[in-house]
Amino acid sequence: MNVAVSPNNNTVARKPKNRAWERFKANRMAFISMFILIGLVLVAVLAPWIAPHDPAEQDLLNKLKPPSADHWFGTDDLGRDLLTRVMYGARVSLAVAIFSVIFNLLIGITVGSLAGYYGGKTDSILMRFVDIMLAFPQFFLLITVVTLLRPNLFNIIVVFVLFGWMGKSRLLRGQILSLKNREFVDAARTIGMSDFRIIFRHILPNAIAPVIISATLQMGSMILTESSLSFLGLGIQPPQASWGNLLQSAQSLTIMTKAPWVPFIPGFMIFLTIMCFNFIGDGLRNAFDSK
């Protein structure tokens, strides 16, 4: 009963947001994951200043060396410092994940809101377009388009944005369909609010939680997709490092047997990051779900 509210206490009501945050904090894995991710983002952003070596600096006499005081993660087959390359790789992987998901959200939210709120023809046209986009096998489409364009960071993000927003718009459309006939929406109309304001101010905050959760989980899958592309040699091109092409360049049997840390470390980073995003996604789902 410690949360019982006496009618004359002067505290401001705890916002639903704050309670969600408390539930999120109570989920230990999600909370830890959040800190790991913040750390990763910091390292990625600060890589040019904190990396111990130059990412392209080769030292052929010291190639495939095991971890040491000078090279914490050892060196790769060209004698480059693996820690530095992993740090620079994080920049690419996280940038791809974060930017493509942000733009995915923008497109997905716009399309989903319009389709859900206006219904009728608008809905049919937009949703059939979504169906068409979803009908293509995503990964092969990515490979095709990336091959046609030059595979660099910008193009990869563009392609991920073009082919990644459909799920969000569908999710949001469903939410909005169920919300738009609620009485508070009618009430907003009776006080003369514009459609734009009703959608973005009244409906969206009620509908956004599952979309945010899906976006968090999508960050993980974006990293995995980028890594897969790079692993196939279609993603970020060496010498620029990404976690995927670090793995690709460690494919030879010699490296795998003589220097297992070279594939292991980028692989582990991919694993760790995706795990973190998934735990956070789960944590958010529990936090937003008030039942």
Next chain:
Amino acid sequence: MPEAILEVKSLRTVFKDKHKELTVVDGIDFEIGPNEVVALVGESGCGKSMTSLSIMQLLPRSAEIAEGEVRYRGRNLVGMKNKEMAKLRGRHISMIFQEPMTSLNPVLTIGMQLTESIIRHLGVSKVEADTRADEWLKRVGFPEPARIRREFPHRLSGGMRQRVMLAMAMSCRPDLLIADEPTTALDVTIQAQVLDLIRELLKESDMSVLFITHDLGVVAEMATRVIVMYAGQIVETTDVRSLFQKPMHPYTKGLLNSTPRMKGDIEKLIPIAGSVPPAGMYPPGCRFADRCPLAEAVCRAEAPQLREVVPGHRVRCHLA
């Protein structure tokens, strides 16, 4: 008589799909003058709410106004551009609903929802809007308005929320308030509180009210004039006094006999047998004939017209 605030002329509202048309409001005429409280009474499904939504131009997508006019201070609202209409809603014509529990947005604070229409319609600054919101919250009986403004709806009771809704509806000083069963979902003591409040606000302003209800007790307490609806049509309309003293339509009499009263010698409540025929299944004659204890052959054969029996008292019945 001074110019009417609202005139509804032969309004016909239908639900439509590809195959058929269902008339739910069938040729309704009425007027609301300045400072008048008109009660619209009838059973569930008789078209009361569809009438109010037709006035607000907020019909669901599957419904539309097939005929007639709704004039607010002479301007026809039917077919008006949505943008124009949005300027009227909340500013000149406001509405409160039956369900205060769901009429407030759960994720926005009371203050955000209250200031929204003030800022939009009156074009005042955020700070000024907050001050006005506080004034209104005080008027609807919140002693600490600044605190209530920061609350989310889930922290308020049903009665408190309905008072907030009322503050929202009143905040731009509309000429016309449509109250769609505003007390039905509240318990009796809170009902009285909200009704008192509406009456008080009425005294202070020259607002007109269209009060939609099926509670004749509320009608007696609030209204100056009453419109009784049955199966999409007006069956009786008169001032409140003669409705209770000399009801003429058998349906109205039935409603009165089935309402408990504190005074009088009615021992038992007499229900009206049967239920409202669904739209599209109306009998050819009088729509009430099948349930009417007095029905004669003519009632089943010929549809009665609404006619003025006594000055100011119109009834749709062959026998009146």
